[in-house]
Amino acid sequence: MIQKVRSHQSQNEALLFERSSPGKRAWQLPELDVPAVDAAGALGAANVRAEIEGFPEVSEVEAIRHFTRLSTWNYAIDYGMYPLGSCTMKYNPRINELVARIEGLAWAHPYQPEALAQGAMEVMVRLEAALAEITGMDAVTLQPAAGAQGELTGILLIRALLEKGGNPRQRILIPDSAHGTNPATAAIAGYTVENVKSTAAGVLDLEALARAVTKDVAALMVTNPNTLGVFEENITQAAEILHAKGAMLYMDGANMNALVGIARPGDFGVDVMHLNLHKTFSTPHGGGGPGAGPVAVKKALEPFLPVPRLKRVRGKWAYDFNRKRSIGRVRAFYGNFGVLVRALAYILAHGGPGLRNATVDAVLNAVYIRKRLEAHFDLPYPAPNMHEVVFSDERQAKSGIRTGDLAKRLIDYGFHPYTVSFPLIVHGALMIEPTETESKLEIDQFVAAMISIANEVETDPEMVKQAPHSTRTSRVDEVLAARKPVLRWKPA
Amino acid sequence: MRYLPKSDSERRAMLDACGVASPEDLFAHLPEAVRLHRPLDLPPGISEYEIVDYFRRRAAENADGYASFLGAGVYRHYRPVLVDTVVSRGEFLTSYTPYQAEISQGTLTTIFEFQTMICQLTGMDVANASMYDGSTAVPEAAMMAARITGRHRALAARTVHPEYREVLRTYAKNQGMPVEEFGYARESGAVDLEDLERKIDDQTAAVIVQSPNFFGIIEDVKAAAEIAHRRGALLVMVFTEAVSLGILEPPAADIVAGELQSFAISPSYGGPYAGIIATRDPFVRQMPGRLVGQTVDTHGNRAFCLTLSTREQHIRREKATSNICTNQALIALMATVFMTVYGKEGLRELALQNLAKAHYLAENLKPAFSGKFFNEFVVRAGAPETVNKALLKRKIIGGLPLGRFYPELADAMLVCATEMSRRADMDELSQVLQSRAAAEVLA
Numbered sequence: 001m002i003q004k005v006r007s008h009q010s011q012n013e014a015l016l017f018e019r020s021s022p023g024k025r026a027w028q029l030p031e032l033d034v035p036a037v038d039a040a041g042a043l044g045a046a047n048v049r050a051e052i053e054g055f056p057e058v059s060e061v062e063a064i065r066h067f068t069r070l071s072t073w074n075y076a077i078d079y080g081m082y083p084l085g086s087c088t089m090k091y092n093p094r095i096n097e098l099v100a101r102i103e104g105l106a107w108a109h110p111y112q113p114e115a116l117a118q119g120a121m122e123v124m125v126r127l128e129a130a131l132a133e134i135t136g137m138d139a140v141t142l143q144p145a146a147g148a149q150g151e152l153t154g155i156l157l158i159r160a161l162l163e164k165g166g167n168p169r170q171r172i173l174i175p176d177s178a179h180g181t182n183p184a185t186a187a188i189a190g191y192t193v194e195n196v197k198s199t200a201a202g203v204l205d206l207e208a209l210a211r212a213v214t215k216d217v218a219a220l221m222v223t224n225p226n227t228l229g230v231f232e233e234n235i236t237q238a239a240e241i242l243h244a245k246g247a248m249l250y251m252d253g254a255n256m257n258a259l260v261g262i263a264r265p266g267d268f269g270v271d272v273m274h275l276n277l278h279k280t281f282s283t284p285h286g287g288g289g290p291g292a293g294p295v296a297v298k299k300a301l302e303p304f305l306p307v308p309r310l311k312r313v314r315g316k317w318a319y320d321f322n323r324k325r326s327i328g329r330v331r332a333f334y335g336n337f338g339v340l341v342r343a344l345a346y347i348l349a350h351g352g353p354g355l356r357n358a359t360v361d362a363v364l365n366a367v368y369i370r371k372r373l374e375a376h377f378d379l380p381y382p383a384p385n386m387h388e389v390v391f392s393d394e395r396q397a398k399s400g401i402r403t404g405d406l407a408k409r410l411i412d413y414g415f416h417p418y419t420v421s422f423p424l425i426v427h428g429a430l431m432i433e434p435t436e437t438e439s440k441l442e443i444d445q446f447v448a449a450m451i452s453i454a455n456e457v458e459t460d461p462e463m464v465k466q467a468p469h470s471t472r473t474s475r476v477d478e479v480l481a482a483r484k485p486v487l488r489w490k491p492a
Numbered sequence: 493m494r495y496l497p498k499s500d501s502e503r504r505a506m507l508d509a510c511g512v513a514s515p516e517d518l519f520a521h522l523p524e525a526v527r528l529h530r531p532l533d534l535p536p537g538i539s540e541y542e543i544v545d546y547f548r549r550r551a552a553e554n555a556d557g558y559a560s561f562l563g564a565g566v567y568r569h570y571r572p573v574l575v576d577t578v579v580s581r582g583e584f585l586t587s588y589t590p591y592q593a594e595i596s597q598g599t600l601t602t603i604f605e606f607q608t609m610i611c612q613l614t615g616m617d618v619a620n621a622s623m624y625d626g627s628t629a630v631p632e633a634a635m636m637a638a639r640i641t642g643r644h645r646a647l648a649a650r651t652v653h654p655e656y657r658e659v660l661r662t663y664a665k666n667q668g669m670p671v672e673e674f675g676y677a678r679e680s681g682a683v684d685l686e687d688l689e690r691k692i693d694d695q696t697a698a699v700i701v702q703s704p705n706f707f708g709i710i711e712d713v714k715a716a717a718e719i720a721h722r723r724g725a726l727l728v729m730v731f732t733e734a735v736s737l738g739i740l741e742p743p744a745a746d747i748v749a750g751e752l753q754s755f756a757i758s759p760s761y762g763g764p765y766a767g768i769i770a771t772r773d774p775f776v777r778q779m780p781g782r783l784v785g786q787t788v789d790t791h792g793n794r795a796f797c798l799t800l801s802t803r804e805q806h807i808r809r810e811k812a813t814s815n816i817c818t819n820q821a822l823i824a825l826m827a828t829v830f831m832t833v834y835g836k837e838g839l840r841e842l843a844l845q846n847l848a849k850a851h852y853l854a855e856n857l858k859p860a861f862s863g864k865f866f867n868e869f870v871v872r873a874g875a876p877e878t879v880n881k882a883l884l885k886r887k888i889i890g891g892l893p894l895g896r897f898y899p900e901l902a903d904a905m906l907v908c909a910t911e912m913s914r915r916a917d918m919d920e921l922s923q924v925l926q927s928r929a930a931a932e933v934l935a
Contacts, residue, residue, distance in 0.1 A: 027835065029841055042847055043864050047741050052840075056609070056835050066832070070602055071598045072598065074583040074597070075583075076587040079583075099543060104555070107760075108554045108555065111562050112555050112558075112562065119552065119554040122553065123547075133532055133533050148817045180807070181805050181817050185815040261528065263527055284585045286587075287596075287821040288621070290819075331627050331628050332625060332659060333566075334762045337764075349540075352535065353532075360518065364515065416588070473593065474594065478797050482799050
């Protein structure tokens with residue numbers, strides 16, 4: 001029974017270019033208060049372009065209807081649960097949007113004098129301190145633009161420290177359950193990647209790790225809890241194995257929503273880690289970004305952090321650009337400041353005890369879902385889970401229905417799909433992360449939907465295979481898109 | 493807590509269903525040694541009103557209410573109201589990356605429109621769905637050129653934004669990619685093409701030129717491209733001031749790496765912004781970042797989806813074209829709405845207003861370079877820091893002192909005027925800058 005949704009009309013809408021016609025306008029500039037300039041004279045005739053061919057011309061009314069109509073074709077957190085494992089799709093508080101738009105913050109120029117940027121600098125210092133406390137690390141850089149860039153920053157820091165010791169080493173170890181960004185990052189940082197198999201229980205294999213860690217290994221990149229939602233119970237021993245051979249422990253903080261206030265990476269041997277502010281700290285995903293990927297480090301890595309660093313000079317904040325051992329910049333200016341403002345607003349709203357309560361609710365939701373669904377779906381790794389739970393489609397595959405089909409059917413029930421086919425160590429994975437945002441009612445409806453789909457697989461597999469049935473767009477032909485790429489509009 | 497939607501009795505019911513006695517027991521499987529046995533040392537949560545108050549106070553410690561002539565990669569342009577109206581819709585703001593095409597057609601369609609408009613603007617065949625910003629688009633473009641040419645050297649003009657070049661060096665260092673620089677002509681402020689000729693060789697993958705360059709000067713990108721092509725290298729064209737493309741001829745480049753901050757993206761103290769990479773058709777499979785393509789659904793209706801993802805990290809892992817995952821979708825949407833609002837005529841008019849304002853300012857301040865410029869230029873200012881202090885007393889933030897990036901220009905500053913610059917403020921800036929007695933004004 002589909003409880004949560006029934007279908008409603010949605011508006012059709014052409015592309016901007018198709019509804020464009022010459023002379024329509026949505027803009028008005030003020031009268032110029034200085035003399036106009038002849039473009040050919042000022043720029044050189046050869047530098048002046050003809051009209052921008054194909055650029056839209058629409059009215060203001062059409063513009064707002066265009067984007068509003070398109071918006072209704074999206075699912076969103078504001079509509080309901082987004083059980084995407086590893087993505088931590090939690091509520092995006094609206095107060096965060098408001099404060100990021102306060103004029104003195106939103107219009108601050110990165111080159112305005114330091115004396116007139118003390119408020120912005122204070123925001124960054126306060127966020128750095130809060131993240132250091134949450135992670136149990138010694139220093140934090142806010143510069144990286146997103147998680148993957150945080151990873152790159154972290155690995156470059158490790159390389160710099162090892163280089164100072166005379167040998168940057170060759171290899172980075174990565175468990176087979178890792179996110180795809182981990183190996184891609186290691187490659188960009190100039191390392192070769194070696195995959196380490198997990199144990200039958202889905203956690204780090206200490207014996208395999210001990211064999212793999214040689215004087216040639218720079219670091220292990222580990223996600224904890226791992227992508228099965230399972231806490232790496234041997235993490236402290238893994239750190240010891242690495243440290244004994246002069247290698248470092250890098251932690252991907254994508255799953256930090258399971259740990260805030262409960263356990264701190266700095267206390268279990270992690271040397272460097274990144275955080276995704278657009279996951280754990282509630283900044284909006286915005287259909288794919290922006291994010292922010294602060295990196296937290298132990299003291300030994302602090303001298304290598306990207307420039308500039310904030311320092312206190314005569315009672316004021318100032319930038320220190322002169323840090324000889326720094327890895328340099330990973331992006332212009334100081335980071336995605338607007339995202340940092342939102343994350344700090346989230347931390348202020350929750351406060352220390354509140355952040356911990358959020359973690360408890362996030363884990364409770366995931367454990368509850370597991371309990372309610374484990375009779376209906378195969379659970380390949382029975383270890384206790386934290387903020388997410390990973391099932392496999394083994395039972396449904398016998399009827400020819402794969403995880404991707406189940407996910408598409410979930411759409412008809414009014415939910416966004418869970419993460420499909422990841423982690424790679426689970427064949428046909430259904431990776432479910434509810435976050436603390438979901439009420440008991442929403443979760444009960446989700447559970448009911450999943451059970452109902454499991455029954456449909458038995459009674460009407462073909463119907464499940466054709467899902468979704470209720471969306472304005474049915475299954476799209478991704479093969480066609482890749483075979484004959486059409487990547488821009490062109491007039492017919 | 494207002495963000496947590498459960499009552500205590502609901503929590504109790506869920507714990508019971510799990511067979512767990514207390515919330516603490518949810519974590520009983522964690523080794524004792526890793527547990528945090530004290531509360532986080534952070535103050536208790538505060539109300540909405542207190543949060544607003546905190547940030548208003550911080551904002552007041554910034555330069556609120558000043559006129560500003562700073563540009564240098566971040567520009568003050570008016571943000572049409574429609575922009576925030578659209579991006580504040582929860583359907584755009586709170587949606588995930590559009591992997592599930594059937595329920596993401598809103599985002600996918602706007603990205604397809606974005607890609608199209610960036611192509612129209614830059615004269616390229618294909619543009620990606622966005623990069624973090626302009627500064628990180630540059631090393632991504634250089635690495636892309638290296639993959640295409642099978643070469644490894646990057647040659648960047650000294651007139652490319654200095655912070656972009658710093659980012660390029662950070663990325664290139666461990667890629668086996670030496671980065672060298674070529675100079676600019678002291679008279680014109682444009683790249684020294686003879687120096688480029690001298691430094692380019694048969695291992696050069698990318699020649700990187702910015703136009704308008706960091707000094708605001710319009711570069712002869714075509715001439716640089718001819719030199720690059722003669723030696724088998726690709727020309728990477730960088731832009732930081734996207735409004736200039738409303739009036740300037742699109743670049744004769746192989747790869748365009750740009751920053752869209754000018755398109756209704758708040759300066760926001762340096763980010764988030766949105767970068768782009770655009771290129772010619774033959775190079776598309778070496779391009780980093782997400783791409784949206786057109787296709788059909790099972791009913792034959794036009795639909796869009798993410799495509800050519802075999803370039804990307806979640807498929808190719810260590811063999812991917814880049815490690816980028818999250819991009820700047822919502823910021824790219826701001827730029828899309830901006831381009832829609834201004835459109836074909838408006839963007840040209842906007843560019844012309846910028847041109848007029850900057851040239852009015854330049855009439856009274858002699859630019860240090862003879863090259864043609866768009867909306868910013870370099871002036872000699874004696875002691876720029878002293879001049880700026882005098883200006884601050886009049887609630888004006890002057891230009892960017894250049895000594896930090898160009899020791900040879902320690903007596904110069906970079907000033908920018910946009911459509912938002914008021915004539916009265918420009919006159920006041922000119923007056924102070926022209927006054928040899930800047931120090932006296934200060935006193």
